[in-house]
Amino acid sequence: MTLNERIAVLREQVRQQRPLIHHITNFVVMNDTANVTLHIGGLPVMAHDRAEVAEMVTAAGALVLNVGTLSPDWIEAMLIAGRRANELGIPIVLDPVGAGATTLRTTSNRRLLEELQISIVRGNSGEIGALAGMGGVVKGVETVVEVDNPLAAAQALARQYQTVVAVTGRRDIVTDGTRVFMVDNGHEWLKTLTGTGCSATTVIAAFAAVERDYPLAAAAALACFGLAAEIAAPAARGPASFKVAFYDAIYHLSADQIRTGARVTLGTE
């Protein structure tokens, strides 16, 4: 089976298995990521209170931890849900939104990486650089100075925490510290919308719920996400009409489209 064929199969498995994706996430993107979860084929739930997260996560296929509008009590809930997920072998996908922008964000993300076994971290190059201690500048939640060598930063972070790191940008990089996937799908319109990084994280979680080879799951998810953006782009008259076409395209994304459209490379070439 070719790589693209495997990606097409994974996308179909998400649709068939309908994994529950438990999000403890930020207020800005909750509606968007719930819809993206449904469109890719999963079931979303947003639940953040310490009184229920350990119970809710037991039914989940994956747990998303996203610190975009964090406060300390939400971090505590993330740790409670995360420990239970680790006990049950449920993959955790971390979106370290704004790591590097404030001390609270950098230290909270480090704490999550230290106290939990995170399966996959998905960030922009500045966020990954901040966590790896390898440069880049984050302003608010956006990278304004790119990391010199995002692959090296991703590999360093992956090795330090025994995790998989996905750096999204013009070319997406996925690595567990050794293996590397490069993903060249995507479109410029994605940068005109809030929460597209968070939505990519959600799609990664849906794929991680059906595929325990996490580098493959992350690369496949990012290829599908970027490919849907490419399919949607011709219908865009601006960011909002792009968003409508993009969500429609995620929903309809088919095995045929993936076979011919996914652009994933093993290694750095």
Next chain:
Amino acid sequence: MTLNERIAVLREQVRQQRPLIHHITNFVVMNDTANVTLHIGGLPVMAHDRAEVAEMVTAAGALVLNVGTLSPDWIEAMLIAGRRANELGIPIVLDPVGAGATTLRTTSNRRLLEELQISIVRGNSGEIGALAGMGGVVKGVETVVEVDNPLAAAQALARQYQTVVAVTGRRDIVTDGTRVFMVDNGHEWLKTLTGTGCSATTVIAAFAAVERDYPLAAAAALACFGLAAEIAAPAARGPASFKVAFYDAIYHLSADQIRTGARVTLGTE
């Protein structure tokens, strides 16, 4: 006046009276339900702090309590607002999102039903089954195993708490334990979007603000909601373009469309 004519009149009364719908609701759907409130003809306000909910609700035509992203302090605020609403005779509509999925959700919803006089409960079959103790399985916020007999579950719950229960699904059921309405409007696209149940609850609240026959108000609201979905469906190229057309259709929904399109049956035939 025929039933459809009455529904058409109610929809126009919402437009004319512009009732304030006070929501204490979840983070995922706040934007959606505020827009749906405006489109159906009401005025939305979202206010959740204990320091203001009792004052805010005094101006409301109806109060929506929705536990989709609940935490214990929000439940306290719901009780404060609900007690004041009960004193003033303002209808309360409860959306027990995720009842059955966690202990916190099940017990919190039961507490609201016990401590307040709830006018209408709107849930999917699993949520109503969980509260009635009559089966069904809820995963996250979705029913994954249907209740065997949703009408019996709705009637049992309605009788237990002297309330009106609306179970939404392929065929919507509304009952006060004795009278029964069946609503056959709706469209499959609704299931591809997050928060459509919550939005149906909001429309029910807007109708309850202008019609104190709550079974009729709930059935009329669900017919209008489902009919707007049917009107929007031909314009859908996917879930997001459906959503745009659906909201436009709610806004424009006319007496003529309701007279010919509403499909509400009294009793179970």
Next chain:
Amino acid sequence: MTLNERIAVLREQVRQQRPLIHHITNFVVMNDTANVTLHIGGLPVMAHDRAEVAEMVTAAGALVLNVGTLSPDWIEAMLIAGRRANELGIPIVLDPVGAGATTLRTTSNRRLLEELQISIVRGNSGEIGALAGMGGVVKGVETVVEVDNPLAAAQALARQYQTVVAVTGRRDIVTDGTRVFMVDNGHEWLKTLTGTGCSATTVIAAFAAVERDYPLAAAAALACFGLAAEIAAPAARGPASFKVAFYDAIYHLSADQIRTGARVTLGTE
């Protein structure tokens, strides 16, 4: 340079400088205002915890304080961020959502105006009337009885707190208590959507980040916001399709469109 030419230049400066707009805002509009920030050319960040707001705001071009779903701890965070913004000379734009509707909202907004140096307040006529003690009635978050003399109310409030007041409505008024701008751009569709006032506030903040003549910045922002609505209106088939076209129009809004379309008057004629 004509006034319209200056407005066109400001709009371009927002695009070039990409100011970070730090929002401490309400749950309903976070997604919308983050997108509007991006579309007008800025970078959004939503951060509300006391542990990080003072640090986050240091990178900001402007700070938005919006009390739409307020609670007392968020007000404390607003004060912490606001004091730091004042120390650094970063403009603060206040959106007093629902002032007049509850005691908590009225007193919290007064406290922000008293303890901070607010650069610009943007509200509807009822909110401004409530803060100025000059009439109007607010129901939820909407003015249901207009202030008799909104210009007088705006001027009184501006003088009391040494701030700039923008009252949005059919005709927008901007004043620092002495100078007055009138803005006649806008479209009726804006009233059918939640959060358009909050989004106008966000655009004002983006302009205040690049222009320290705050009455000019506010008037320019409101002209651009209203003009984008006018450009979008012909594509609207209802509120939701209007919103899509409106956001697309904000993104594309060009110097040429502003030169010919902005309708700003100095003084009250």
